[in-house]
Amino acid sequence: MERLLVTTALERSWSDVKPMLFLGEWCRLYSRRDRWSELDAAVLPYHWDDRAKFTVDSQYLMSLHEELLAELSDILNDHHGVDYSLRYWRILIGPWLGYFTQTLFDRWESIHHAVTTENLSGTVVLTGLTDARVSNDMDDFLWLRLGHGWNHHLCARILMDFTCVPCDLQPADEIYDSTSSGQSIEDVRSGSASRWKAQIISMYSHLAGRLTRPTDYFLIGTCLRSVRDELELQRRLGQVPRLVSAVPPGNVPTSDWCRGWKLGNAASSDFGSFARDLIPEQLPTAYLEGYEALCDRANRLRWPRQPKAIFTSASHFYDDVFKVWCAARTEEGAPLAVGQHGGHVGTAWSFNHDHQLEIADLFLSWGWSEPNEPKVVPLGMLKAPALPDTDNATKSRALLVTGNADLQSYELASALISRQYLDYLEDQFAFVGALSQTVRDALTVRLSVHQCGWEQEQRWRDRLPEVVLDDGLLPIMELVATTRLYIATDNGTTYLESLFLDVPTVIFWDTSVWKIVDSAVPYFEDLARVGIFHDNPESAASHVSSIWDDVRAWWSSSEVTAAATRFSERYCYDPGDVLEEVKRHLVALMRESRR
DSSP states (O other): OOEEEEOSSOGGGOOSSSOEEESSGGGSOGGGHHHHTTSOEEEOOOGGGSHHHHHHHHHHHHHHHHHHHHHHHHHHHHHHTOOOOHHHHHHHHHHHHHHHHHHHHHHHHHHHHHHHHSOEEEEEEEEOOTTOSOOSSHHHHHHHTTSHHHHHHHHHHHHHHHOOOOEEEEEOOOOOOTTOOSSOHHHHHOOHHHHHHHHHHHHHHHHHHTTOOTTOOEEOSOOOSOHHHHHHHHHHTTSOOOOOOOOOOOOOOOOGGGGOOOOSOOOSSSHHHHHHHHHHHHSOGGGTTTHHHHHHHHHTSSOOSSOSOEEESSHHHHOHHHHHHHHHHHHTTOOEEEEOOSSSBTTBOBHHHHHHHHHOSEEEESSOOOTTOTTEEEOOOTTOOOOOOOOGGGOOEEEEEOOOOOSSOOSOBSSOOTTHHHHHHHHHHHHHHHSOHHHHHTEEEEOOSOOTTSOHHHHHHHHOTTSEEEOSOSOHHHHHTTEEEEEEOSSSSHHHHHHHTTOOEEEEOOTTTSOOOGGGHHHHHHHHHTTSEESSHHHHHHHHHHHGGGHHHHHTSHHHHHHHHHHHHHHSOOOSSHHHHHHHHHHHHHHHHTO
16 A cells, blocks of 8 residues: 655644555654544654664764764864864764764664655655754754754655655645743743842852953863852862853854865765765854854853863753863863763763763763773762751652653664653553552652653543642652652663662663663662662562552661662762862863873
8 A cells, every 4th residue: 555654743744635654653743643543644663663773773873973073074174274183073063963963864764664665655845844944053953853844854855865755845834843832941940039040140250250260170061069069169179169151152044155065975875975965064054154253252251261171061062152162172282071960871871971981081970980981980979969858757659750752863872762752651651550559549750841742741641640740840859858769760860869869769661772781780680689670660560569568678678778889889979078079080180181
């Protein structure tokens, strides 16, 4: 049977009369199920559900990333009349290049899977989409890649340039995008008090910036526990404390004159050729047309010209003004320290992790180390969580904390990818369904504040309407303070915080998706032997039900305590005076760089 290929949730590209093939589950928004459930439509199996294929593809893409980065660095050096190292360009454009290439490959593979396995009658390509454009900078790219319009445009390029599928061009007359609410989380949380606080901090930082010395340490996006900690660290480093916020790059339009170049060999019809064709077209304007303005904006800031060391835990991914400044300073010899800013690092693999180890001179981990990673220093938790004071009598709830995944993938990692989030949700429903009634009555499910288009709240309410849901806006430590048992469901940050706080914890996830690196396996095996870690929801639910009446007795037993302590010392270590430890390593890094 012939089917019309549909690549998007934008319903203008659908048909009410023709059989259809949805390219992926991202086409079928849950809130629109009354519409798509009535259609003659199948869904293409997701190519990265084959984990062996995912492993092979990851190795290929990491190798291709290095090739493309070297080629693009040469092009940009020549175009801008500079002679910077590969590291300079890796710091500035590496995150975008990695994300874009991995995004492009995922769409490429899905489309070619459809073309080679299905009988396609054609596809509808929507024209005039607002988001079918080149991103301005990294932050803009991260916003665009969430939208249906940008992804549909990307799929259209593949279909029109590299397949024989008939493409019917139709003007877009709708933008139906559930990934954008029009209101940020910051807007939801912020009130007049927080705005006044931000203004006061901004005024203080402006004044403190006038006292910045050219050789001061530079701190930004440190992910320390509080503003007070960041200021105190700088005081201990012997400089006037200041806070530095992200500075947005200016908006710069594209110019055809700037984009008439090619990368490497773009003559063949394979994916590498397609990526080399599209990168000159899609490179954010901040790196091309706006590069001089970006450098000028960074140079006009009151930031140290010859910093003893640079320290960040997050800004090296998304902040282009910082990245161009940091790249220039490291080119001149300033050392860069990167801190671990969340979980997954050290227990699993991701492109993000590999990138930050490549650019850093020093990586401050939460406790883990690797013999073949000399840059990694086991410092301990930089952002040590703390619980508000609570009467033990109020610790009556079980707290299940859920994670998220984007509708369509953009980064390689041993984690949920795209459609697999639906399998993850089924595991959560299975876990709750297998609990004793007593535990279910005491359960709160904490939803991710970023629902990423999966509309998880409505799915929970339809499937298990009796379960108490938390929308993710309340500070999580307020919930943990009333929790008898903490239940983590993904390899992220939350269970590291609960273990750090000695909160009784049970963890479960599908290890074929959340694959654990070899060095971490023995530590998770220890947790599994004592019932903390489980690789399926039914086992976790059975254990939770069995210990519920006396969770503390289980948690305080010698076997459980030993396993939890060994794991915590490795992955969520308490460094004591964390500021003194960070100071010590930054000073040592500075001295080492001057030898």
